[in-house]
Amino acid sequence: MGSAEFTMLDKDTGGMGNSILAMPPRLSNEKFLEAYEVVLILDDREIFGSRGKRVVGNIHSKFHVPVEIKRLPVGDGIWIARHRRSHTEYVLDFIVERKSVTDLVSSIRDSRYKDQKLRLKKCGLRKLIYLVEGDPNPLGASESIKTACFTTEILEGFDVQRTTGYSDTESTYGHLTLSIIDYYSTNFSIGANTCRVCLTYDEFVKKCCDPKKLTVSDIFALQLMQVPQVTEETAIAVIELYPTLVSLARAYSMLDGDTPAQEKMLNMKSKMVNAGASRNIFKLVWGEG
Template identity: 30%
Template sequence: METRLEVRLREPNPLFTRWLERWLREAERRQQKSQFRLRQALESLRSYPLPLSSGRDCSILRGFGGTLCQLIDEELRQHRGLQLAPQEDVARAQYEQQVQEVVRQVQEQQTVHQKRLVKPRKPTKKDLAELAAQEERVRQVEMKPGAFQLLLLVDTQETSGKNKRVLDQTRSYLESLGARHEVRRLTIGDFLWVAQDSEGNELVLPYIIERKRMDDLASSIRDGRFHEQKHRLQQSGLRNIIYLVEDYGDNEQLGLPLDSLQQALANAKVQTGVQVVRTENHFRSMSYLAAMSRSLGQIFANKRLYSVDRGQIDKCSCLLMDSQLGLLKFRALYEDSAKNAQLTVREVFVQQLLQLHSLSLERAMAIVERYPTPRCLLEAYEVGLDPKQARLLLSSIPCGPLERPLGDKISQCLHEFYTTHFR
């Protein structure tokens, strides 16, 4: 709790007060009209709490006209000519001394008061929940072979559906196929698997599925969500990323040519290593998930699973023939993959680049490898380059596995975007 201090000098302007008192006595003795103005000025000066340095400073007070201020300045010059201590120095010294004394007394009182009254604050439910979440994240989890079950997690968006009049058949299909599942809100992907033990611990298997219907795929490519989602999936720490793509009727009237969609899927498979699985309809997609659940249950049944941090996931073995595997905790994946999680400048720069036309994830990553932040790119434009060289600065950057150059057109577009000043 902060304490507001107010320090007032008993007599902030002793010299000015003494001179006004002397002039007032003389005016009263001579019965001059100036005595009324002098009395008003003296009362104003005594009420003013701060030191004044000159007669000119006194003009802010009532009763101090130009003549009276000039008289004070003349008296002050004579006073200083006698090598006496200036009015402001005397007042300032008094002011500082009193301030230090008051501060010292208040600090002593606060120390005594805190020692008497300080009591440990009772933690709130929010504090306890945050503490439990922090302890759960750092706690090591180990699951021995046969001591856990696999559970398929389904994102809530997969069961609500965009059209309320059409019920999504995801749950009913999975139930009819005997797939053990649970509906939850996922911050990344549409389906993933966790290993659950009897104590409620959950470790995420290194498989995540993004389900898209062909019309939704076309829409996500047009508005840039496809590249942004692909980037977030690659940053999740789960090695096996699967795009489960369903046909939309005869795949007509999708908003983009079918060849363009197939090319986008082929590029994602070749350049980023994601797996693409095509199905004829929703039921076939759920059948694929049920079959995956059975296969993963057989593969992981005799393995020892233990928890690792996201930064350690690359150092752990990921071979399915190994007897033990390091996996992420579900809570850690959920919190770290949230869209509103704290992002680095590099990650924000990548997402910004992905919003630009013709910039794929591979091209954006290649640019960020060379220039990690927008500031680095702007500084590169400004250092010793003529306009033509600046426009072609990025054209030779190699992109993707084939290391093809970024090209003049994209380089010029980026230069124009980042150097144009909008008003």
């Protein structure tokens, strides 16, 4: 795969203000690569088996980018900008979740798939990449993989990358790294003083790990995602309006038994909740239908 294929970097990243991704701090007139070194960080639980060290070495030697291994609180890969003088590490606005087709099929069956995507959406990084590795056909799971990829990309806003195996995954990580370096080099002088500041690595870890246990809202979101037509985006939209099951039930009760109005309520309040999901959530909460 070539770097030209990574069109995700062009989605919603042009212009000023909220369109620019989070940037690390900038002193006047300094260029991005003068101030920072970009490092690809892979989770130490990334399943490359005995190939792990070789994968790191291959990416580094082929693409001339530094690669390090750390225990990540979420995701399988991130990119940091390490300041060349202070050595402060800022997490760039990209994160990868890598799934072999075998693991993806397994996680779909036991619901880890939805839980992991919800955690990615809440990690504070804007560009979410879902990397699916391998050929699903020998597993007899081609259609379920295609459906999962379609839902993840089109309905939930992830960028889905497909690779054929380890070697292709190495190249994908390398090309993504070069594309990210190019994006920040191009936009650093434009956006560093006008947009969000990247989290430091320590802030990123704290955001993802605190609290260590799921909140009531997290549990409610996971329950909602078991409802037909409710995606991660839908669940997040609902809990932003009603953080708990009790608060949602109270809102329904305020409509005095007007079932059509209750079924439409969430759809009317958020464009992220379609009519079918709105109706199905009402049936879940009210236990009717």
